[in-house]
Amino acid sequence: MVTQIKVELVERGWEQKDLADKVGINRVTMSxxxxxxxxxxxxxxxxxxxxxxxxxxxxMDQADARVQARPTSETA
Structure with missing residues (x-):
């Protein structure tokens, strides 16, 4: 989930501070x-x-898809 949020930030050219401001929380909390x-x-x-x-x-779906795509010990 956090990874997907980071992807969304990069795609928008935003920093964590930008998102923190938009959400109304402290940048340290966002960090x-x-x-x-x-x-x-x-x-x-x-x-x-x-x-x-x-x-x-x-x-959530993007995070779930990455977890499901990881090889397990049975398939690796």
Whole structure:
């Protein structure tokens, strides 16, 4: 999920600070979310999706697709 948010930021030419401003949170808090130091609360996740103009599901679906595409020990 965080990886897909980072992809969306790059595609828009935004920095974490830009997204933090649009979501209405401190840039340090956003940094903690993006580095995994803190989990993203659902209300904030929904605001992130809104700021990026994507559906919350699309952020989740992209993350799920990457996990499913990874080889397992059985297929590797």
């Amino acid at each position: 903690h979310y993006m580095t995994g130091k803190r989990s993203i609360p659902m209300p904030t996740f929904l605001k992130i999706a809104e700021a990026l103009e994507v559906t919350p599901g699309s952020l």
